[in-house]
Amino acid sequence: MQDLKGTKPQTPAKKVDENSFNKHLPLLSAIAILFLMLGLEYGFNIIPSFPTNLIIYAVAFILSGYNVLGLAWRKAKRFDFFNEFFLMSVATIGAFAIGSYSEGVAVMVFYSIGEWFQDAAVDRAKRSIKALLDIRPDSVTVVRNGERSVVDPKTVAVNDIIEVKPGEKVALDGEMFSDSASFNTAALTGESKPDTKRKGEAVFAGMINLDKVTQVKVKALFNDSKLSQILEMVQDATSRKSKTQLFISKFAKIYTPIVFALAILLCFLPYFFVSDYDFQQWFYRSLVFLVISCPCALVVSIPLGYFGGIGLASRNGILFKGSNFLDVMTQVNTIVMDKTGTLTKGVFKVQEISSEVLPTEELLKYAAALESNSTHPIAKAIVDYVDGKSLLQAENVEEVHGHGLKGLIDGKAILAGNSKLLKKFNISYPTEVDALVDTVVVIAIENRYAGFITIADEIKEDAVNTVKQMHRMGLQTVMLSGDKQAVVDKVANALGIDEAYGDLLPEGKVQKVQDIKNAGKLIAFVGDGINDAPVVALADAGIAMGGLGSDATIETADIVIQNDQPSKITAAINAGKITKRIVWQNIGLAMGVKIIVLALGAGGIANLWEAVIADVGVALLAILNAVRIQKMNII
Structure with a gap:
């Protein structure tokens, strides 16, 4: 895993999964099938008094099953006997022991092909996740002292100027140095609509320049870019298992030794109850039982379903x-949201200026300096409203937590913040x-009170519909803000929020969320500011707005929304629901078919051919069902 700080380390040697299958297995299996067909066609008749078919079947068995047999042997040396590879090896070697050569080969051929398909599907899911985001350019044009040179993005420093041609990807995070340009942001936000950036606005690695040669001033190192952090998060995500995955893993460890024991009992227990007991008949049934009981459909299709969801x-x-x-x-029943930057754009504009003791312009300069x-x-x-016009110099500036700022300007003590700040200083x-x-x-x-400045924010375009969608989903909505209650109530009424609380310091938000949790609610909290990080960590699911959000909040969050659209909150819920539905469909399919065919096998109705077709068939159906997640719509 790459380090996000400093220089990107050397790429580690590719880790080899000992459970993975040889890429040449389909060819080897095809040859094995030819040998199987040859054995079925000619049997003992090629050379009299010579076990020709045994040799033919043995060659087919080794060609198709050497990978399975090798894995079973390596695991057995570590005293790991209760796994699907050892289970299949015992079943097929047992089939050879009782002379069922063709069935033993068929089981191994179809099982190996099924495992190869499963490996291929899992690898494809992992590659698609990585390829989706690992789109960082290998080179970048940097402008230094008026000269352009193409260099490795890892060598570019903060505040360097890079040049991006039309059709090229931006290699590093920065801000527009040119006047304006349009970008395709789909890799970061999932939105194909072009986004126009103007001078001074943020531009992120992975965006594609659409219209003209553009210069960008670099603001983050290559491995500190949002795209690098996204890639890191997605790669880590595949290693964090859900409760369903953990349950299935534990289930398989208990399930496999139980079916081994049942197969042994199925072979020997009838001796005491059946008058015409035939060892070979009951041994064959136990082999069928082992083949059917293989849990591969569960242990492969379920992680594949979650990869697809991610x-x-x-x-x-x-x-x-x-x-x-x-x-x-899928389980949350309450959505708690911050106001500024989450439901509103966080782009404030000065509305009204009232000055008591100074000219309006002078009051503005004092406020802007602080x-x-x-x-x-x-x-x-x-600051933007003053537009940099003769800014005064503020000294000894201190933040008064949750209230505002204080400092010295031209030797005068200046305070700027909310009304609680003035109350704190008895003004x-x-x-x-x-x-x-x-x-x-x-x-x-x-x-001495000098005046006030009013500032208004704007509600995001999709916020109203998002809250309506939450209500249709049966979710309770709560809004928390450090802004005063009158402003919070105004926004809450416009959006249709169920409950809204204002005048909250960061610790007040934490207390409100804790109170909601204590009431038995399962909550998702959505925020963007650094003061939201503690609440994001406390929530059952912490969601960060990743476009405008602070690094601390994004780092703390469990889920990151890249384009800051509130509608993505309900999309995240839909993604979870779709994934859960597909995963449980696979569990039901696999377990239902296995129970039916296990009963048929124990009763002598199903043979090894039918057992392996049922096992591999269920596994492939489950895989195909899991793969279709990636084609679904969550918006």
Whole structure:
């Protein structure tokens, strides 16, 4: 796994899965089938008094089964006898021991081909997930001292200027240095609609330049890019198992020794109850029982189903950090959301300025000088409104947790924040300030109220429909915000949110979420700011808005939405539900068929041919069912 900090390490040697099958197996199996057909056609008649068919069948058996036999032997040396490879080896060698050569070969041929198909399907699912996101360019054009050179992206430093031609992928995260350009962002967001970026706006690795030569100022190293982090998260996701996968793994470890014991009992127990007991007959039935009982359809198709679910979500701009979170999203009954940046755009604009003691322009300069030391969207709105015009210099700036900022400008003590900031410093202000609905930044100079600035945010286009969809799904909706209650209520009413709480400090959000959990709710929390990280960690499923979200929140989250659209929350739930439905269809199919054919085999009705066709057939059906997840629609 690559390191996300610093230089990308050397690619490690490819890990070989000892359970994987030889890529030449289909050819070898085809030859084995020819030998099988030759044996069925000619039997003993090629050379009199010579076991020609035994040799023919033995060659076919070795060609098709050497991989299975080798795996069974290596596992047996570690005293691991209860696995499908050892089970199949015992069954087929037993068939040879009682003279059922053709059936023994048929079992091995079809079982090996089935295993090869399963391996191929799992590898394809893993490759499709990796290929979906591992699209980082191998080279980049960097502009240094007016000269252009093509270099390895890993050698580009922060603040370098890179040039991206039409049709090329952006190699590194940065901000637009050219005036504007359009990009295809599908690799990151799942959205094919072009996205126009203007000078100063963020551009991410993996975006494709659509229209003209564009320059980008690099803001992150190659391995710190969002695309590298996405790839890391998706690769990690396949190793985090869901409860269903863990249950099946444990089930297989208990199930396999039990069927071994039942097969032995099926062979020897009838001796005490059947008058005309025939060892070969009952031994044959026990071999059929072993073949049918192989759990391969379960242990392969279920992980494949979860790989498919992760891939489906990734293609829609939703990153699950583990297949276990696909299951969790099907169980949540309450969606708790932050307001700013999650349900609203987080793009604030100054609406009204009221000054008591200074000219409006001067008050703005004081506020902007102080707010230029903050990355909060409200602070950025004030700085952008002043547009860099003769910014004053603020000194000794401190953040007052959950309230605002304080500092010195031209030797004067300045405060800028919410009304709680002024209350904290015992500064009186007009009561009408608290009655304003929009977000208010109050300013005090030398411990005296100086005025206020109102700022408004805009609700995201798909937020209203998303909340309606949540209600149709039977989900309770809750909104939490540090903004004042009047603003929170206004947004909640516009969206149709069930419950809304404002005036919350970060620890207040944590307490609210804990209270909801204590009430027996299973919750998903959606947020984007660094102050949301503790709540994201506390939730049963933590969801981060990955486009505008802070690195801390994205790192803490279980699920990341790449394009910041609230509609992806319900899409994530749909991805989990589809995956769970397919996985349980496979479990029901595999177990149902096995129980029926096990009963037929124990009763002597099913033979080895029918057993292997049932086993391999069920496995292939389950695989095909799992693979179709990736073609489904979750929006």
